[in-house]
Amino acid sequence: MTTQAVDEIKIGGIGASRKRVEDDRFIRGKGNYTDDITLPGMLHMEILRSPLAHARIKSIDASRAWEIPGVHLVLTGDMMATRNLAWMPTLSYDTQAVLATDKVRFQGQEVACVIADDPYIAKDACEAIDVEYEPLPAIVNPTQAQAPGAPVIRDDKENQPDNVIFDWEVGDKAGTDAAFERADVVSKLQLHYPRSHPSPIECCGSIADFNRATSKLTVYMTTQAPHIIRAAVALVAELPEQMIRIISPDIGGGFGNKVPVYPGYVCSILASILLERPVKWIEDKSGNLISTGFARDIYLDGEMALRKDGKILAVRMHTESDHGAFFSDAQPSKFKIGLMHSAFATYDIPFAHLTARGTYTNKAPGGVAYRCSFRVTEAMFFQERMVQAAASDLGMDQAAFRRMNFVKDDDFPHRTPFGFLTDSGQYAKCLDVGLKAIDYDNFRARQAEARKRGKLLGLGISTMTEPLGAGNSREYDILGIKMFDSADLKVHMTGKALLRTGARGQGQGHETTWAQIVAHELGIPAEDVIVEEGDTDTAPFGMGTYASRSTPVAGAAIAMVSRKIRAKARKLAAHLLEVSEEDVEWELGRFYVRSAPDRGVTIQECAMAAYSNMPDGMEPGLENTAYYDPPNLTWPFAVYIVTVEVDPETGVWDVLNMVAVDDCGVRINPMIVEGQIMGGLTEAYAMANMQFITFDAEGNCVGSNYMDYLLPTAWETPGFELHSEVVTPCPHHPIGAKGIGECAAVGGPAAFVNAVIDALDGLGVRNIDMPLLPDRVWEAVTYQRDVSGAPPVRGDE
Amino acid sequence: MTIVYDDTSEDTGSVPVRRIKFTINGKKKIAEVEPRLLLSHLIRRGLALTGTHMGCDTTNCGACTVLVDGKPVKSCTMLAVQVDGHEISTVEGLSGPSELHPLQEGFKEEHGLQCGFCTPGMMMAAKALLDENPNPTEDEIRWALSGNLCRCTGYQNIVKSVLWAAEKLRGSEA
Numbered sequence: 012m013t014t015q016a017v018d019e020i021k022i023g024g025i026g027a028s029r030k031r032v033e034d035d036r037f038i039r040g041k042g043n044y045t046d047d048i049t050l051p052g053m054l055h056m057e058i059l060r061s062p063l064a065h066a067r068i069k070s071i072d073a074s075r076a077w078e079i080p081g082v083h084l085v086l087t088g089d090m091m092a093t094r095n096l097a098w099m100p101t102l103s104y105d106t107q108a109v110l111a112t113d114k115v116r117f118q119g120q121e122v123a124c125v126i127a128d129d130p131y132i133a134k135d136a137c138e139a140i141d142v143e144y145e146p147l148p149a150i151v152n153p154t155q156a157q158a159p160g161a162p163v164i165r166d167d168k169e170n171q172p173d174n175v176i177f178d179w180e181v182g183d184k185a186g187t188d189a190a191f192e193r194a195d196v197v198s199k200l201q202l203h204y205p206r207s208h209p210s211p212i213e214c215c216g217s218i219a220d221f222n223r224a225t226s227k228l229t230v231y232m233t234t235q236a237p238h239i240i241r242a243a244v245a246l247v248a249e250l251p252e253q254m255i256r257i258i259s260p261d262i263g264g265g266f267g268n269k270v271p272v273y274p275g276y277v278c279s280i281l282a283s284i285l286l287e288r289p290v291k292w293i294e295d296k297s298g299n300l301i302s303t304g305f306a307r308d309i310y311l312d313g314e315m316a317l318r319k320d321g322k323i324l325a326v327r328m329h330t331e332s333d334h335g336a337f338f339s340d341a342q343p344s345k346f347k348i349g350l351m352h353s354a355f356a357t358y359d360i361p362f363a364h365l366t367a368r369g370t371y372t373n374k375a376p377g378g379v380a381y382r383c384s385f386r387v388t389e390a391m392f393f394q395e396r397m398v399q400a401a402a403s404d405l406g407m408d409q410a411a412f413r414r415m416n417f418v419k420d421d422d423f424p425h426r427t428p429f430g431f432l433t434d435s436g437q438y439a440k441c442l443d444v445g446l447k448a449i450d451y452d453n454f455r456a457r458q459a460e461a462r463k464r465g466k467l468l469g470l471g472i473s474t475m476t477e478p479l480g481a482g483n484s485r486e487y488d489i490l491g492i493k494m495f496d497s498a499d500l501k502v503h504m505t506g507k508a509l510l511r512t513g514a515r516g517q518g519q520g521h522e523t524t525w526a527q528i529v530a531h532e533l534g535i536p537a538e539d540v541i542v543e544e545g546d547t548d549t550a551p552f553g554m555g556t557y558a559s560r561s562t563p564v565a566g567a568a569i570a571m572v573s574r575k576i577r578a579k580a581r582k583l584a585a586h587l588l589e590v591s592e593e594d595v596e597w598e599l600g601r602f603y604v605r606s607a608p609d610r611g612v613t614i615q616e617c618a619m620a621a622y623s624n625m626p627d628g629m630e631p632g633l634e635n636t637a638y639y640d641p642p643n644l645t646w647p648f649a650v651y652i653v654t655v656e657v658d659p660e661t662g663v664w665d666v667l668n669m670v671a672v673d674d675c676g677v678r679i680n681p682m683i684v685e686g687q688i689m690g691g692l693t694e695a696y697a698m699a700n701m702q703f704i705t706f707d708a709e710g711n712c713v714g715s716n717y718m719d720y721l722l723p724t725a726w727e728t729p730g731f732e733l734h735s736e737v738v739t740p741c742p743h744h745p746i747g748a749k750g751i752g753e754c755a756a757v758g759g760p761a762a763f764v765n766a767v768i769d770a771l772d773g774l775g776v777r778n779i780d781m782p783l784l785p786d787r788v789w790e791a792v793t794y795q796r797d798v799s800g801a802p803p804v805r806g807d808e
Numbered sequence: 809m810t811i812v813y814d815d816t817s818e819d820t821g822s823v824p825v826r827r828i829k830f831t832i833n834g835k836k837k838i839a840e841v842e843p844r845l846l847l848s849h850l851i852r853r854g855l856a857l858t859g860t861h862m863g864c865d866t867t868n869c870g871a872c873t874v875l876v877d878g879k880p881v882k883s884c885t886m887l888a889v890q891v892d893g894h895e896i897s898t899v900e901g902l903s904g905p906s907e908l909h910p911l912q913e914g915f916k917e918e919h920g921l922q923c924g925f926c927t928p929g930m931m932m933a934a935k936a937l938l939d940e941n942p943n944p945t946e947d948e949i950r951w952a953l954s955g956n957l958c959r960c961t962g963y964q965n966i967v968k969s970v971l972w973a974a975e976k977l978r979g980s981e982a
Contacts, residue, residue: 038921039903044858692962
């Protein structure tokens with residue numbers, strides 16, 4: 012039988028590197044970002060922020076601000092308190108100040124807002140607000156936070172006698188202790204993963220538009236999760252949910268920064284309700300960098316029990332995480348330290364035990380998942396740094412040690428050391444592809460030869476197994492709302508379609524990729540499918556886009572809703588072909604009669620019949636909605652290998668080559684997947700090389716603008732060589748896809764650090780904390796010692 | 809063209825206003841502006857050309873890059889009054905009514921953008937480069953774009969996009 016199926020690649024189905032449809036507006040400057048929206052009668056809001064990290068507020072005098080022509084409203088904490096809005100709940104069951112009433116707890120905290128005709132006037136008026144502070148000692152790291160007699164940062168809370176937020180543990184302590192007793196060698200590592208900021212180029216902002224006549228509140232907002240925001244507004248502000256519409260327009264990058272609820276959003280909403288006019292708030296870069304969701308800032312301490320032949324027997328870990336003044340981690344797991352215990356998922360290790368403590372400090376609220384599935388970046392970084400240290404202690408080859416301890420292909424499903432269930436992967440094969448691409452054996456020879464000439468070459472390997480795509484709903488929820496996602500597909504009578512999902516892209520190309528899944532499932536050309544996201548009045552309820560969950564969860568929902576549509580189309584086809592449904596077969600884009608394959612109808616003909624010629628008793632139309640609750644996370648795997656040359660005179664290091672082997676299962680749009688990987692590798696390079704935010708002993712944020720907070724440009728960013736040879740489909744995802752957006756940012760940093768440490772082999776340097784700034788590397792080379800990046804402790808100097 | 813502020817005070821004379829003339833995307837304009845008004849705000853709010861984005865307010869990110877008399881300028885740190893008598897080009901002026909500029913085509917062809925926020929500034933900086941150097945090397949492109957930050961792409965595809973455009977532009981002139 013000759014098939015009459017449509018050609019999947021030609022119609023832009025799975026596997027097609029389809030050019031992006033969203034580009035057509037962006038390249039013309041016709042994107043529609045929050046700040047591009049202007050509403051009639053719109054006012055502008057600016058925020059006055061605290062200059063001090065920790066201080067009692069003695070008084071706020073806004074009288075001079077009120078007098079400035081063009082000022083409509085000045086909001087302070089006391090005014091918010093009269094409406095029970097001075098504090099709001101966080102996504103981690105803590106509270107966060109909207110506008111400070113009693114104390115300021117970090118530099119940059121929101122103290123007052125001005126709403127005026129023009130942002131220039133609003134800014135002028137902010138300067139005219141007089142705030143009298145009584146400075147308090149600032150706490151800038153977990154050690155200080157736990158020192159005896161340390162000032163209690165959260166004295167607003169009952170039952171909070173100190174600065175500890177949680178003590179948490181997971182794993183098998185007794186088994187781990189026993190394994191350490193049996194060990195031939197115990198390898199240890201201590202490091203600090205510095206505070207970093209996701210820093211999308213577009214800052215946060217909102218336009219709240221409350222219409223008194225209809226009682227409807229519409230908010231345009233830079234949010235990665237519009238439905239969660241709607242739920243939060245309904246629950247916090249006690250507004251009826253049907254009267255709240257959150258619209259997330261084009262987003263200029265998110266990377267986790269645009270998941271939390273920020274005080275500016277709340278203030279703009281209240282201002283619009285009070286003034287009955289649209290109120291626009293657009294954050295400036297300093298405001299974004301000093302007050303919105305930071306990431307990382309965690310001390311990792313661990314040890315590995317080893318048999319002398321190289322077998323890993325057990326791992327012990329302790330983490331001290333710095334959460335800033337409010338515990339607002341945007342993470343949906345039931346685990347206090349996110350998915351930190353995904354660490355060592357790559358390796359077959361029988362016993363592991365993790366203890367974690369979180370503390371408050373006088374820093375902006377941290378703990379957003381910056382291109383990361385909730386602490387997985389830290390977990391994988393520690394895993395791969397620890398593995399390198401262990402191999403080095405045993406005198407074993409880095410690649411051979413990894414290969415020996417990898418989870419083997421036929422060991423899946425595999426229980427990780429801390430209890431996750433991984434389901435698929437070809438770890439050794441990925442490593443082999445990477446080693447071949449970097450020319451491993453010859454590099455080691457070149458390295459030895461270069462050493463003789465005083466040149467320091469290094470090679471770093473990093474692997475990562477990332478738990479992506481929360482949830483399942485048994486273990487993952489936000490404020491009790493389960494982590495599923497959704498898709499709604501309407502096929503019009505001409506066979507064209509409108510697809511909406513509960514996700515919200517920020518550059519990942521959803522408008523392009525989602526249509527490809529429909530094309531794959533139904534044979535409707537991708538160009539005939541328009542994709543919409545981000546409007547809570549039209550999109551089905553979903554949990555948004557972060558943690559690389561869109562393809563694993565919303566993408567699965569798209570496949571499932573397409574299959575529902577196909578099931579109904581099959582009934583229509585049987586009716587049109589005048590045969591029973593059992594006699595109808597499907598090939599891409601077409602149903603045909605099994606016994607007479609030439610007799611068939613296209614999916615488009617079925618669509619027309621759904622509106623014009625349906626069988627008796629059938630409900631008209633061809634529309635459906637699917638909600639998808641994944642049975643497990645997806646588990647992509649990757650190997651990243653970097654070679655570097657370190658200049659011992661200056662401490663500067665250059666990347667010679669970088670190879671990335673990503674196995675993310677089925678690739679829907681290979682071009683877009685590669686774009687995601689290159690973006691992630693760049694952020695990995697950034698964190699390893701230059702990008703961190705630190706604080707001085709007074710709690711001043713050093714890195715409040717792009718002069719001080721260094722992001723890599725086109726000039727220093729290295730080139731990357733990507734490999735896609737290894738494909739292990741996800742066994743439970745309807746189209747076999749796994750998450751990919753974050754993998755390179757998660758697994759990449761350790762490759763760079765391992766490469767630099769490898770270059771210093773023999774100098775007695777076990778660790779240099781990120782970022783590997785030239786002065787740190789120079790110090791390590793010159794004094795032949797480890798270099799810590801831990802922030803300063805008051806009184807040190 | 810003018811910018812209208814609400815007359816909310818009796819003493820409106822306290823805000824000085826300057827009258828400037830300039831050309832933007834080939835069209836001549838007159839504006840009355842506060843001397844402190846930033847060029848980026850004149851473009852975005854005064855002229856409603858929202859393709860020029862603002863990212864950092866401190867001349868670092870380059871999202872607001874426009875051309876002033878053909879030279880790339882970060883419009884968030886230039887005052888509107890400074891363009892009096894000058895010529896501005898923005899992303900909206902890149903394409904003709906029916907035809908895209910090769911840079912716009914190149915960015916789409918080579919997947920040189922993701923969220924799209926840096927893209928207009930990136931393309932304007934690239935245009936300034938290609939106007940001066942129609943056959944740049946990869947290093948020359950990387951250097952010319954080093955004042956423009958992108959958080960999504962890792963730059964590799966941006967470089968390819970500019971090379972794509974350069975080749976097409978050279979072909980069309982041959």
